[in-house]
Amino acid sequence: MSDPSAPIALTAHLALVSSISFGGFPTVLPDVRNFVVSTHGWMTDQEFASFFAIAQSIPGPNMILMMSFVGWRVWGFPGALASAFATFGPPCAIYFTAYRLWDRFRDAPWQRIVRLGLVPVTMGIVIAGGAVMARAADTGWRTAGLTIAAAAITLATRFNPMWMLLAGAALGGLGLL
Amino acid sequence: MTEAAHQQRVGRPVPLSALFTAFLTVSLCGVGGGGGIVWARRIAVENRRWISDGEFADIVSLCQFMPGPNIVGIAVCVGAKMRGAIGTIAALCGFLVIPWAVGFSLGVLCLEYSHLAILRNILGGIAAAAAGLLIATGIRLLMPHRRRPAALLFAALAFGLIIFGRLPLLVVLFGLVPLSIAVAGVENARAR
Numbered sequence: 147m148s149d150p151s152a153p154i155a156l157t158a159h160l161a162l163v164s165s166i167s168f169g170g171f172p173t174v175l176p177d178v179r180n181f182v183v184s185t186h187g188w189m190t191d192q193e194f195a196s197f198f199a200i201a202q203s204i205p206g207p208n209m210i211l212m213m214s215f216v217g218w219r220v221w222g223f224p225g226a227l228a229s230a231f232a233t234f235g236p237p238c239a240i241y242f243t244a245y246r247l248w249d250r251f252r253d254a255p256w257q258r259i260v261r262l263g264l265v266p267v268t269m270g271i272v273i274a275g276g277a278v279m280a281r282a283a284d285t286g287w288r289t290a291g292l293t294i295a296a297a298a299i300t301l302a303t304r305f306n307p308m309w310m311l312l313a314g315a316a317l318g319g320l321g322l323l
Numbered sequence: 324m325t326e327a328a329h330q331q332r333v334g335r336p337v338p339l340s341a342l343f344t345a346f347l348t349v350s351l352c353g354v355g356g357g358g359g360i361v362w363a364r365r366i367a368v369e370n371r372r373w374i375s376d377g378e379f380a381d382i383v384s385l386c387q388f389m390p391g392p393n394i395v396g397i398a399v400c401v402g403a404k405m406r407g408a409i410g411t412i413a414a415l416c417g418f419l420v421i422p423w424a425v426g427f428s429l430g431v432l433c434l435e436y437s438h439l440a441i442l443r444n445i446l447g448g449i450a451a452a453a454a455g456l457l458i459a460t461g462i463r464l465l466m467p468h469r470r471r472p473a474a475l476l477f478a479a480l481a482f483g484l485i486i487f488g489r490l491p492l493l494v495v496l497f498g499l500v501p502l503s504i505a506v507a508g509v510e511n512a513r514a515r
Contacts, residue, residue: 167390168493199446200433205351206422209392214427215434230423237391241399242411244389245382249404259511261381263504266474268384269465270481271495272360276457277486283450292448296455300361301462304369307361308352310452318448319441 152188153221153228156181160213160232165240171209171233178216188220210234288323337373337405343417345371346398350422359394361456364464367401374401380464387496395419473510477503 149155159181163174175198182188194216201212210233217229251257276297284290296310317323345366353359360383367373374382382404386396395418402414436442468474477499484495 165390167392168388168496171392196434197430200430201426204426204429204433205353206426207350207392207395207419208353210395210419210423211426211430214423215430218427218431226427230419234392234395234419237389238395238399238411238415240389240391241386241396242403242408244385245400245403248381248385259507260504261384262468262471262474262507262511263477263502264384264388264500265380266465266468266471266478267481267496267499267503268387269380269461269468270478271387271485271492272383272464273458273461273478274482274485276454276459276461277482279450279457280454283447283454285447289447289451292451293455293458296452297459297462298455300456300459307365307456310456311449314448314450314452315445316448318444318446318451321444323444323448323451 149186152186153217153225155186156188156217156220156225157228157232160217160229161236164233165236167237171213178213182216182220189216193219207234286323288317292317292323337371337410339406339409339413341371342402342405342410342413346402346414346417347421349394349398350418351425353394359397361453361460363394363397363401364460367397373405376464377467378404380467383464471510473503473506477506 160178163177164171167174179191179194183191183194197212197215197219201208201215204211210230213229213233214226217225217227219225221228248257280290280293284293292314296307296314299305299310300307346363349359349362349366352362364376364379368376368379382397382400383393385400386393389396395415398414398418399411402411404410406413433442465474465478468478481495481499484490484499485492488495490498
């Protein structure tokens, strides 16, 4: 890195966008891409895309991992740690405060009404998130069948979901999808 | 269920180590975007019975409205509910420290081998199954509301506006939620 202030600029930018990433970190991904690829040229588009693909397929906190790869590319291991903290630190403070407030008014009548209105909308969004993932992952009728089967089995039984993921890995690894 | 969870919390506090290991498991199992909700519900609601499905849906909804990685918010909120600030730290450490170290090392290795076809096929199969799990979890958390036609309507609207309308999440959230709450308020007033 030619610019010694790059790690500070990256960490500050990540802390800022993580504080406004309503609806999860993927909503600010386009902004982060512009910042690190277009504005500063710290990495190529291909590198950024492969960070995303790998973070998505590794178990663990995906978006925090992805930003760690970005930080690692800019400033090695210290950059990875700084980016991780900038990604989860500010939102965690906000979550904690918000939950404390919500819990304090647990028995207030208005909260029951807010809950009745809020939960259906967010669950529609969760299901839509699954559908968006399915659209990206389901490249043919076999993968679409796998998605439907995994959903149906999860709803009908209490099987450990790990079996569904292992079945997906096995079918994919054997070249059956 | 809510009462039972409350009783358990008062009588015998959940050990911090249990919060740590529970969210360590959630973190390691949650492959793919959004997968964390599947596992957090499985472990906190079904296995450990710390909270009810209703409370879990509350927490997910609250986190949807906050900035940041929502699944981390679930760890923060469940930790805070069970043991306060120290519980939040235990859940958060379980969720982040070991999985981050493992994931970061694996990722750096993967970046070296990302061209292998078999690796990509395996990841493709996992992604397809993970999408199904996420859809099922959303449907399951919606089930307690299935007798209210307005709830089903707003869930369908949120789904449709994102999938078919391709509207940004924030627009859908801030457009539908006030309407949905207003309808719930009117229903509530009529029921009296």
